Amino acid sequence: MKDGIDKTLPSRTRLGTRPKGDPLLDGCTPWPEEFAARYREAGHWRGETFDRLVRAWARAHPHRTALVHGERRLDRAELERSADRVARRLAGLGLRAGDRVVLQLPNVPEFFTVFFALQRLGAIPVLALPLHRRSEIAHLCRLSQAVAYVVPDVHQGFDHRELAAEVLKECPELRHVLVAGDPGAHLPLDGPGTDELPPAPDDASEVALLLVSGGTTGLPKLIPRTHDDYAYNVRASAELCGLGPDTVYLAALPVAHNFALGCPGVLGALYAGGTAVLTDEPDPDAAFALIARERVTTTALVPPTARMWAAATHWGEADLSSLRLLQVGGARLLPEHAAQVRAAFGPVLQQVFGMAEGLLNYTEPDAPEVVVLHTQGRPLSADDEIRIVDEDDRDVPPGTTGRLLTRGPYTLRGYYRADEHNASAFTADGHYRTGDLVRRTPTGHLVVEGRVKEQINRGGDKVAAAEVEEQLVQHPAVLDTAVVPVPDDLLGERTCAFVVPVPGATAPGRNEAAAFLRERGLAPYKIPDRIETLDALPVTAVGKTDKKALTTLARQLSAEGSRRTEGNPRS
């Protein structure tokens, strides 16, 4: 062993130290060696693997509470033991280092026991969101060639075992479905395993997890995150946010999402020696009771939930005095809404502008009020490189709005197995094109002004227009379609689909379109909120669908719709 790298282990998932031309987890793009060396020298990349981390946490404070869920409490030693048990179970089923496993669990302790079990084996979790359905899951299984899929039994009224049965039919490489809870026709997560585990892989430059991108094209993309880069993401976030042993982090957003997982999230709380409380009920009644009971210090919300919480402080009597940091991100928080949240909770508000692809921006916990209300924060790392450019990739003058490009020690260099998409999603010198329109203030804080990517941000849930269009056009009565955002008071945006019917046919209405898309297995938040019928889609001078014109039209129709509703409250 040299530099913590066990040369006897398969090297196919190593990143960063790879000799030229040696494919890692095939389909990943390593950081060029000069960058990897710089990030190590700077102390960002420390060779920590998540398996070593969970063991170190258990050794340092075995009886400190790691996870709380309802009445269940797991201390750090129990977390490590449960992860080992699941690792032996998975190894007994034949899982090996480098295998991919689609992990679709809600905010329950099993998410982390499975996550760390996979880290123990060097297998790679693909973090599906709880609301993903057949369309997304089958795609993620195929793309990652997953050998196993881990689900809850029933979650929020939805039977994931039935979903898994459908996915199994579509994905021949999927060998096992494991259920946390009543397994039905599948395998229980708790079950017999092997006695002996192989040595844990120890190369931190390997891929530790695959995150799902919000997407802009037809199907979701996967984002490889290495141990080195993600551990840095978590550690630097925890430091900036002032987390420590007294931190009690409430995960009210899905922990499969980067924000609640690692920014600093549950992993940051554990890293700092604190505790994470898991819940799937972000509504103020349930969450406020949990905050009071567990003396929660830190949590992360999307803007619509933050506004609901702020409104609820006016009539609730819960004791929220333990709260020291309220992170809001995932979608634009308007200054007036930021002011409402700050007025309701005090100077604990932090804006976070982040992405699963990497780059994170935070307003500092001690930032002046004007910065917290009016900006989306400053890049986390001194080595985050930011460029703000025009459509020809030329830098815009300081303070001007432009397209945000970035590269750095925790920002991907390429999506997983997506060569063609990568050619346009990155510049030749490795900057990721975020698709966001930003400007930079003299203090270096970014203000998000809009975006150029064809994505609708439904209160933090990302909807790729192209993905919905590709599904909707399969409807027998739909000739053509285009999906655009419409402004919404609560969610910021909702989706509007324009449809052109096949000649002689009647275009589907909203209910029929929704039923059709559900039947095709699309996640519920991607189902269009409005459907409008047109004879033809407007086109630009070069013959492309004119999304700008459609966005304006959708805005007008929705404003007219709400005026009509105001005039006739029963309509």
Ligand code: OOB
């Ligand atoms: C977070 O990650 P994703 O991958 O779901 O979405 C990233 C995109 C950004 O490119 C941007 O378009 C939008 O979401 N976004 C914001 C924002 N935060 C994210 N737009 C305006 N204001 C903000 N504060 O959403 C995410 C990941 C880690 C931490 C926080 C959010």
